[in-house]
Amino acid sequence: MKVDKQLLNKYNVPVPRYTSYPPANHFTDDFKESDFKHLLVKSNEEHPHNIAFYIHIPFCAQICHYCGCNALKMGRAEEIKNYIAALKKEISLIISHINKDRKISQIHYGGGTPNAIKANYLKEINDILFEAFDVIDNAEIAIECNPAHLSYSYLDELFEAGFNRFSFGIQDFDECVLKDVNRKPSALPVGDLVRYVKTKNKGFAVNLDFIYGLPGQTAESFCKSIQQAIEIRPDRLVTFSYAHVPWFKEHQKILDAKGLPTADDKLDMFLSAYDLLLKAGYVSIGLDHYALPEDELCLALNKHQLHRNFQGYCTKRTTGQVYAVGVSSISQLSGGYAQNTKSVKEYVRLINENIIPVEKGVLVSNEQKIIRTVINELMCNKFIDWNIVAENLRTNVASIKKLIAYDQSLLEQFKEDGFIDYTEQSIGITELGTMFIRNIVASFDPALRTGNKRYSNSL
Template sequence: MQDALVERLSSPVPRYTSYPTAPHFNESIGSEVYADWLSGLTAANRLSLYAHIPYCDRLCWFCACHTKQTLRYEPVEAYLKGLYAEITAIGARVDRAAPVTALHFGGGSPTLLRPDDMRALKTCLETNFSFAGDAEISVEMDPNDLDDERHDALAGIGMTRASLGIQDFDPRVQKAINRIQTFEQTRGVVEAARARGVRSVNCDILYGLPFQTMETLAETVRAVISLAPDRIALFGYAHVPWMKKHQTMIDEAALPGILARFEQMRMAGEMLVAAGYEAVGIDHFALPADRLALAARNGTLRRNFQGYTDDQADALIGLGASAIGQLPQGYIQNMPATGEYLRRAEEGGLAAVRGYALTDEDRARAYVIERVMCDFGFSFADVTGRFPSFAGVIGGEAKVFAASDKDGLCRIEGDCFRLTLAGRPFARTVAAVFDAHLASGRGRHSVAV
């Protein structure tokens, strides 16, 4: 019965890091619209910045990020010039009194930047934006890139959270995904970051990888727990070779099936909870004192393009090629191709090429989907208070789904729509019930577990 349920509910659906999702963005929203949206931000708006470095010195075959491999540093230097131009252009359009409360460096591999360039990039950001004194600064780190000078530079730019991609420590799995990274390397990076005062460490683990077994995954989970990270993300490998051609390097015959993936997810989650971590949403775990765990407990957990977050900013500004931003008016995405991004950035500063302007119904559905993904349910009264024009329709959809649910995924509890414990692993599938755009068929997605 359980196996049949897992197979039936594992159909591909969005990850819901936004609503509507990126396949529904369109070219009618470009740089002119973006400029107007930026000008609408005021001193009362808290800002979050995402700076994208779309380069790696090796290409991991599992990766679904917008990135490219380079063994020369010249393309990175050229890219940074364009990034500086975009930062300057956006900073000129945003009220300088608006505080930046969070900054995330993502990639690609931000840690391949030379130490002087790390510092120069942070200086450019500080010159054009006003950072709050307690701003969170997180950096995605590749242990293979790091040395003492880079560790010192990261400490110098004020990094508060080190985020390490681990995926799996098993040598056979690492070879199959072209991600060679020893436990000793990883432990050294964690120790170096903590020695320099970094107060939070996040580690990413993947399940569903080629040649991964319950035993090898369990060994990886135990090794990660021994590092005592504050947060752990447990992601399912998204095999999307139609989007990322380098994933064709992965032998599909070596990938675990749907049932094996589900068991890997369940086992790893139980191990993390047994080790003292609290489950946060569908795929994150945090120590009880961590801000992410606190947000999950007090109902302020959010979800954006980086996944689960406690970031309460009013606007997320994406910087760099392919970066996506989220403003009160809607979503905006930069040109993904680095060469064209650089041309646009250096000519006019803004490189936005597509986006989505939210309707009031979109906002209502986005709120409900986010609450399903974060809280595993929502209050009808809360939705009515926020979105009175659409609460009846959305509430009706929830009640119809609950009444027809033969799998025990959810129930109506007084004023609330709630997922059951059995239904929580399928939160993406339940969230899709409230997605009015999904039926249009745009985009292909990864499996739901």
């Protein structure tokens, strides 16, 4: 795929990533524990009916300079033990409000580095959830792993704990790039790790995650990493655009001194990797994910049945309202979002006082739910049928278009630039338009036109 540099300059502007709506920087500290408890109870009567859990493990052996997550360097064994005890207690506090006839469709461990701690802790947490709720067929039980701290014996323990999807954070196979961003390479050959997982059970799946836009990367060097990944043949592969937000994560300033690639360089990395992956038989999912044709994500995309949350893309079959536990974790419920405190010390203290440690959040109005649906359909499925959306939301097309400030002149501009095809009834995003999908959906966000929030650039 080729992209005109003028289009890059025209659309490379700050816009939200839209992993939630409203975006996380709209959360306020006026949102209290009582608000969250109300949302928990209300969620039992809302859709999706399934349950998804997110568990945040913040500990890392070392902090990568590009990291935008809430992570901290590994502490004493006692500190980790106390944190896991608090996690278990928070789960008990939350599930006491959830109806037991609901089923788990997804569990996701993120961080930090979830595999930095003993695997028996992870099994204990999973066992609590499996004992409390039934699980749908082929539920997704996923964990993010840093392969620098991964062994075959540890993987065996993860299998025993019930995990069936593994995301290996490779970021880049070039050890010079990894050294510049303070990340160690995989302790074992990545291809051997993937084969080990796949031979244990045909139902197990592996993702390989990469980041482009780091110091020292070029389109040529990044493509070498992607080609190496293609030869390993993971089920899914992700190429994340590095989000440089030093005003939010001060340690990212270290990368300024090392020199970051230009926007043009990043585009070349993305496009070169994109072409390689499609040529190798992978299917483009959303903005930055790729999957093999037989993968459930691809099958769902063909039927316009993709969804996503803070943890990434999933299918509407495995979609659930997300109940998040752990420091800084964000629950994504139909009626609103709630984020926990970012301090481990404060988190443990509040949990021990039987207080759910909500730091901030936001309630989602009925109008915002409609906007969220429009944005999600386009971000995930690259297509929207206004009549179907109106029917699902029990409203009418005219009301939806009025709410999102539907502007045909903007659509005409997107069409002229080759991003979309549209009629009065539907919008379809083209292959080129996928590159600018955040810009397209931002045109349907009335809050963006009047707000003053800061975001990373779209490309």
